Structure formats: structure tokens, C-alpha cells
Amino acid sequence: MIIDPIIIDTDVLVVGSGAAGMYAAIEAARGGAQVLLVDRSLIGRGGATVMAQMTVAVALGEEVPDDPANHYRDTIAAGRGLCDEKLAQFLCEDAPDCIRELDRWGVGWARKDGHITATTAPGHDRPRCVYVDFINTGPAVSKTLRMQMARNPAIRKIGDLCVIDLVVSDGEVVGAIGYHVGSSAPVIIAAKATVLATGGLTRLFGRNSASANMGGDGYALALRAGCPLIDMEFVQFFPIGHLAPRLIGMDPIMWDPFRYKLGGRLLNGRMEEFTSAYGSDEDGRYVLTRDLATYAIIKEVEAGRGSPHGGAWLSFAHCSEAALREAFGPVIDRLAANNIDLTRQPVEVAPIAHYHMGGVEADATMATELPGLYVAGEVVGGANGANRLSGNALTEAFVFGRRAGTSAGERARRIAQQRPRPRHAAAALDLLRADTSARGNTASMIARLQAIMAMGVGPLRNRANLECALDDVAAIAAELGTLPPRRAGAFDLERLDWFDLRNMLTVAHAVAAAAVKRTESRGAHQREDFPQMLPQWQLHQSVRWRDGSLEISCAPNFSDASDPRLDSPPLSGRKETVERDSVSLQGGRSGWRS
Amino acid sequence: MSQETQQIAKLKIWRGTDRDAKRFDSYEVPFEPGQSVLDGLRWLRINRDASIAVRFSCINANACKECMIQLDGHTVYACTARLEPREMTLTPLPNKKLIRDLVTEIAPPSERFAAK
Numbered sequence: 001m002i003i004d005p006i007i008i009d010t011d012v013l014v015v016g017s018g019a020a021g022m023y024a025a026i027e028a029a030r031g032g033a034q035v036l037l038v039d040r041s042l043i044g045r046g047g048a049t050v051m052a053q054m055t056v057a058v059a060l061g062e063e064v065p066d067d068p069a070n071h072y073r074d075t076i077a078a079g080r081g082l083c084d085e086k087l088a089q090f091l092c093e094d095a096p097d098c099i100r101e102l103d104r105w106g107v108g109w110a111r112k113d114g115h116i117t118a119t120t121a122p123g124h125d126r127p128r129c130v131y132v133d134f135i136n137t138g139p140a141v142s143k144t145l146r147m148q149m150a151r152n153p154a155i156r157k158i159g160d161l162c163v164i165d166l167v168v169s170d171g172e173v174v175g176a177i178g179y180h181v182g183s184s185a186p187v188i189i190a191a192k193a194t195v196l197a198t199g200g201l202t203r204l205f206g207r208n209s210a211s212a213n214m215g216g217d218g219y220a221l222a223l224r225a226g227c228p229l230i231d232m233e234f235v236q237f238f239p240i241g242h243l244a245p246r247l248i249g250m251d252p253i254m255w256d257p258f259r260y261k262l263g264g265r266l267l268n269g270r271m272e273e274f275t276s277a278y279g280s281d282e283d284g285r286y287v288l289t290r291d292l293a294t295y296a297i298i299k300e301v302e303a304g305r306g307s308p309h310g311g312a313w314l315s316f317a318h319c320s321e322a323a324l325r326e327a328f329g330p331v332i333d334r335l336a337a338n339n340i341d342l343t344r345q346p347v348e349v350a351p352i353a354h355y356h357m358g359g360v361e362a363d364a365t366m367a368t369e370l371p372g373l374y375v376a377g378e379v380v381g382g383a384n385g386a387n388r389l390s391g392n393a394l395t396e397a398f399v400f401g402r403r404a405g406t407s408a409g410e411r412a413r414r415i416a417q418q419r420p421r422p423r424h425a426a427a428a429l430d431l432l433r434a435d436t437s438a439r440g441n442t443a444s445m446i447a448r449l450q451a452i453m454a455m456g457v458g459p460l461r462n463r464a465n466l467e468c469a470l471d472d473v474a475a476i477a478a479e480l481g482t483l484p485p486r487r488a489g490a491f492d493l494e495r496l497d498w499f500d501l502r503n504m505l506t507v508a509h510a511v512a513a514a515a516v517k518r519t520e521s522r523g524a525h526q527r528e529d530f531p532q533m534l535p536q537w538q539l540h541q542s543v544r545w546r547d548g549s550l551e552i553s554c555a556p557n558f559s560d561a562s563d564p565r566l567d568s569p570p571l572s573g574r575k576e577t578v579e580r581d582s583v584s585l586q587g588g589r590s591g592w593r594s
Numbered sequence: 595m596s597q598e599t600q601q602i603a604k605l606k607i608w609r610g611t612d613r614d615a616k617r618f619d620s621y622e623v624p625f626e627p628g629q630s631v632l633d634g635l636r637w638l639r640i641n642r643d644a645s646i647a648v649r650f651s652c653i654n655a656n657a658c659k660e661c662m663i664q665l666d667g668h669t670v671y672a673c674t675a676r677l678e679p680r681e682m683t684l685t686p687l688p689n690k691k692l693i694r695d696l697v698t699e700i701a702p703p704s705e706r707f708a709a710k
Contacts, residue, residue: 046651246628249674251655443639491694
């Protein structure tokens with residue numbers, strides 16, 4: 001049976017309804033565009049934003065004097081020489097305006113003595129991270145942006161709509177094709193401009209801190225449409241994700257805000273402080289950057305000095321009940337419901353996949369190589385280099401989301417309505433109309449992929465394990481096949497798993513293949529077989545999809561202009577240019593049809 | 595490891611897309627203290643039956659509020675309701691349009707596919 005797709009026209013299509021997508025929708029509509037915001041889950045509920053608990057980095061200068069140039073300097077230093085400087089600069093400069101706009105919209109930033117208060121997060125030279133109490137930043141942001149969207153009739157919202165491919169015509173993105181999960185009806189969206197705001201890829205890893213829908217959709221969509229991805233090897237692991245005892249109703253990165261407010265002590269299995277052995281003496285304060293802390297915990301576990309479940313202890317035993325309650329109020333009750341009393345017992349923590357530094361290559365207007373395609377938030381690659389500074393994730397969701405909305409709206413005013421023809425989406429339509437018998441258990445295939453990635457492409461890597469992971473990923477891809485299981489109607493999770501796996505496997509391949517090629521250690525990418533950071537590797541690897549396989553090339557990360565808007569000193573000791581192709585790289589491993 | 599008999603949670607799950615064609619499937623889940631009902635459902639999808647439909651996004655944080663179902667006739671979040679070593683009956687929300695199994699239409703009308 002041939003089912004004709006439903007066709008929806010819009011000026012601007014935004015895919016993903018976290019903070020980046022919602023801000024893009026609001027901004028595009030503010031510029032006069034008709035906007036369609038779609039999400040594979042419910043609007044404003046899934047993704048990473050709603051999970052963010054505390055900090056947003058911004059040089060407001062209200063807590064102490066500050067300037068975006070200082071924020072920029074810390075962002076660049078955390079990025080270990082690989083930040084795209086124009087993106088990082090734009091991020092820091094535009095942040096105060098976005099934070100104040102959200103404040104006017106009533107998000108409720110925590111205040112002290114009449115001003116928006118800020119806390120010091122690791123890697124920042126001063127208190128610069130704003131938040132909403134108590135560990136409610138993400139939900140408050142989501143709610144505020146949803147309210148702003150509701151006030152604007154130019155924004156149409158559709159949840160449970162899964163985009164499976166972009167539609168490309170004559171080298172331009174003219175919309176997207178997908179299906180409604182609730183009914184499995186095929187849908188083609190004709191759009192003058194499309195914004196990808198689907199978040200990161202942490203679902204690829206067994207232990208992760210994000211929602212179940214963060215499987216790298218935006219990277220896969222862009223890649224298949226012909227757009228390059230950069231820095232795909234840099235996955236940030238959050239060092240102190242909750243490990244034990246079992247704790248429900250809480251985000252696993254909950255200990256981050258506790259450390260901001262109360263310090264806390266990180267101890268090994270012998271209840272000894274250990275971070276000083278790895279180059280940082282915390283001294284009860286929370287200063288250790290994420291890449292170093294992750295490395296330190298894994299090395300302690302390897303040396304047989306881990307906590308019982310294979311992590312480290314985190315202790316707040318130095319805090320009184322009153323101090324805990326003042327800082328975290330109702331959260332202390334939720335911990336009590338899980339039989340956890342922090343005044344009496346430490347908890348176990350371990351690194352957990354948290355954020356992706358890599359992503360789609362974009363300029364500072366959030367335009368990609370493909371006309372008509374824009375990116376926002378975690379989908380954007382490059383701003384954070386090899387290691388993201390604490391607090392910059394929501395900041396980039398706001399700043400890049402807003403900018404993507406402006407750019408998409410401007411394009412929509414410039415060009416005539418796009419008319420994607422079914423022939424431009426023929427391959428995707430074939431997938432949506434496929435009528436095959438069901439294969440293996442798709443949920444189990446996802447679980448196996450997560451185990452493979454955790455084992456071979458985690459925080460500490462080597463060639464043998466990475467190549468093993470690549471082989472295992474290819475084996476699952478072969479098992480998945482080239483057609484989804486039969487169309488079973490409403491909310492068929494096996495079918496959704498199939499389309500998720502199609503994206504996850506492609507992105508997993510890109511991450512592992514780029515990690516094999518980077519024969520050095522830098523920021524979040526640590527190679528046991530190449531432990532040094534090497535100057536000749538101060539370059540971005542770029543991944544492209546060509547004829548069904550991945551191709552990797554590299555380009556130096558150079559500073560091509562010092563922007564007069566921001567008076568910042570050059571990063572000391574940094575090489576300004578690296579000769580192109582100074583590192584010999586072959587084409588990617590042979591890929592598979594997807 | 596302990597030689598004690600593994601404790602079992604029995605999940606009796608409402609299946610199908612038609613409220614009038616009442617059908618339950620029963621499954622057994624190895625029980626570990628501290629787990630949530632959603633942990634049990636996710637274990638079943640991976641190890642027994644991937645076709646079980648349940649809506650969730652944030653898994654454990656109780657942030658997305660998508661996993662509302664009924665447990666023994668009471669509305670709960672599957673991610674914060676504790677799994678217990680006994681028979682537990684899981685049904686879709688009674689006052690929402692049924693989509694499949696434990697999934698109901700909980701989005702506001704203005705955020706649905708059908709809404710124009």
C-alpha cells in the first residue's frame with residue numbers, strides 16, 4: 001500500500017524543542033516568519049535542557065565586575081587550543097543579552113541583595129554562573145520559553161514527530177521528511193530555512209546524563225544531507241555522575257550543584273584525597289576541570305583504588321544538616337526518600353557521558369555549508385574545542401538558538417516558498433513505506449551499542465579498543481539492515497528504535513573513526529597509546545558522508561582575524577598556523593549503507 | 595554472589611490500541627532493591643519484548659514528566675514508583691486518549707499533530 005505523505009508548508013522549520021530550538025523559533029517568529037517547531041518527543045520536555053540543574057555561564061558583572069573577554073579567555077583555555085574562536089567569542093559576547101532577556105521573561109534567576117547572583121564553576125576565574133534555585137534551572141528555562149512561544153500564534157508546534165532525513169534539492173535544504181510517531185503517517189515539511197536543534201549524542205553511551213532521545217539525530221541528518229561535522233572525537237564525560245546507591249527521581253549529574261555550593265571532598269576507595277596526584281589540589285573547593293577529574297577517577301579505579309562500584313567517593317560529611325538544608329531545601333527530602341543522609345554517608349560517583357563538543361560545522365550566523373540549513377545549541381561543533389567549560393551548554397543553547405532563528409528568518413524573507421518534490425525525498429519515502437518483517441530486538445541492539453561505546457570509545461582510549469568498537473558498530477549495522485520493521489501503526493517503539501539506530505550507528509562510527517585518527521591526547525580525548533598533547537594536532541578533523549561511507553580530513557584551527565569587538569590577549573604559547581595536511585590522513589574506513 | 599533465590603517482580607501490562615479489547619501480558623523482571631517501575635519496563639523491552647510501548651524521555655530524573663501511567667489503579671510516574679517483588683498491574687491513564695499499551699495522548703492540544 002502506498003501512503004501519500006502529508007505535506008506541511010512553513011517559512012522556518014525548527015527540529016528539536018530544547019532551549020536552542022525554542023529560542024530559535026521565538027526569534028524567527030519575532031522577525032516575522034511563520035515557524036513550525038517539531039520534536040520527536042513532547043514539546044519542551046525531552047532533550048538536555050530540562051535536565052540542566054544549575055549553571056549558566058555569563059559575564060553579567062553583577063556578582064563581581066566581569067567582562068565577556070574574561071569569559072572568552074576561560075572558554076578558550078578550557079578548549080585546549082581547539083575552540084573555534086569566532087563561535088566562542090560570539091557565545092561570550094551575546095550571553096549577557098540572552099540572560100537578561102530570559103530574566104525579563106520571568107525565568108527567575110537566583111538573586112542576592114537585589115542582583116542576579118552567580119557562583120564559581122571549575123575553570124572560571126570568578127563567580128560567573130547564574131542559576132535558578134533549587135537545582136531547577138533547566139525546567140524553569142523550558143517553562144519560560146514555552147510560555148513565550150505560546151504567546152506567538154506564528155509558532156506552530158507538533159510533538160511526536162520524528163524527522164528521518166532532510167530534503168535536499170539542487171544543493172539546498174528545502175525541508176525535511178519524517179513521520180508522526182503517534183500514527184506513523186509520513187510527513188514532508190516544505191521550509192525556506194531549517195534549523196537543527198536536536199541536541200547531542202550522549203545516548204550512545206551506557207551511562208549518560210541526558211534524555212533517551214539524545215542519539216545524535218542532528219549530526220546524522222546533517223551528515224547524510226552532505227554537511228561536514230567537526231571535532232567528533234571529543235565527547236565530554238562528566239566526572240562525578242551518580243553511581244551508587246541507586247537513586248531515583250534525580251538527575252545523575254545532581255552532585256555538580258552540591259559541589260558549587262558546598263565544596264565537598266572527592267576520595268578514593270581508601271578514603272584518601274587523590275586529585276593532587278593528578279595536578280590539581282582541590283583543598284575542599286571545586287576547581288578541577290572535567291577532563292582532568294575524569295582522568296583522575298578512572299586512573300584511581302584502574303590502580304585498584306576505586307570505590308566498591310568502580311568510581312570515587314564524594315563526601316559532604318563536613319556539612320551540617322542545617323547547611324545542607326539551606327543550600328538545597330526540598331532536594332534533601334528527596335535524598336531522604338532514597339535513604340541517603342549526606343551528613344552520615346558519602347555517595348559513589350563516576351564519569352558519565354554528558355555533552356558533545358563536536359558537531360556540525362557552522363559560521364557565527366549559524367549557517368552551515370548547505371544553503372537553507374542552520375544549526376543551534378549542542379548540534380553546533382567547535383565553540384568549545386576539546387573540552388567544554390562548565391556552564392557554557394545552556395549559554396550556547398540560548399545564544400546560538402537565538403542567532404539561528406534570526407538567520408533562518410532573514411533567509412525566509414529573502415526567498416520564495418520551497419516546493420520539495422517527492423523525488424527529492426524518494427529514498428526516505430521508501431524507508432517510511434517499507435513493509436518488511438521485524439528483525440531482532442531493537443531495544444537490545446541499542447543497549448549493545450551503548451555497551452560497545454562505553455567499553456571502546458569512553459574517556460580513556462587506545463587504538464585496539466577503538467578499532468574493536470568500530471568492528472562491533474559495523475556488525476550491529478549489518479544486523480539492523482537497510483529497511484525498518486513493518487509499519488505497525490501507532491507508537492511503534494521498535495520502528496522508532498530502528499530509525500534511532502540508523503542515526504546512532506552512523507554517529508558512533510564518526511566518533512570512533514575520528515578518535516582512531518587523532519594520535520594524541522587533548523581535553524576530552526585521552527589516548528593511552530599517545531598520552532601527550534602534540535602541537536601538530538592543533539587541528540580540526542572533519543567528517544563527511546560520501547557515497548555511503550565516512551571520509552575524514554583535517555584542517556588547522558587557525559585564528560584568521562582578531563576581532564576588534566573583543567580585546568582579548570592571544571592564547572599564550574599557541575601556534576598560529578599549522579600546515580594543512582601536515583598529518584597524513586587517509587580516507588575513512590569503508591562505511592555501510594544506512 | 596549470593597545463592598539466594600532471585601526475587602521477581604511480576605509486571606501485568608495492559609496491551610493494545612483499543613480500550614474495549616482488554617488484554618494483559620504478564621512478564622517477570624529480576625528484582626533489585628531501589629529500582630523504579632520504569633527500570634523494569636526498560637529491562638523488559640531489552641530482554642523480553644521490544645514491542646511494549648511506554649512513553650519516557652529523561653529516564654530517571656523525573657524532569658520530563660512523560661512517563662505517567664497507572665500502577666494498581668493509581669496514577670504514578672513510572673520513573674519514581676518503586677519496583678516491588680510482587681505482582682504489579684500497569685495500565686494507561688484512564689482519562690486520556692489511548693495510543694498504544696501504556697502510552698496516552700498527554701500533550702496539550704496546541705502541540706499535537708492533528709492540531710491546525
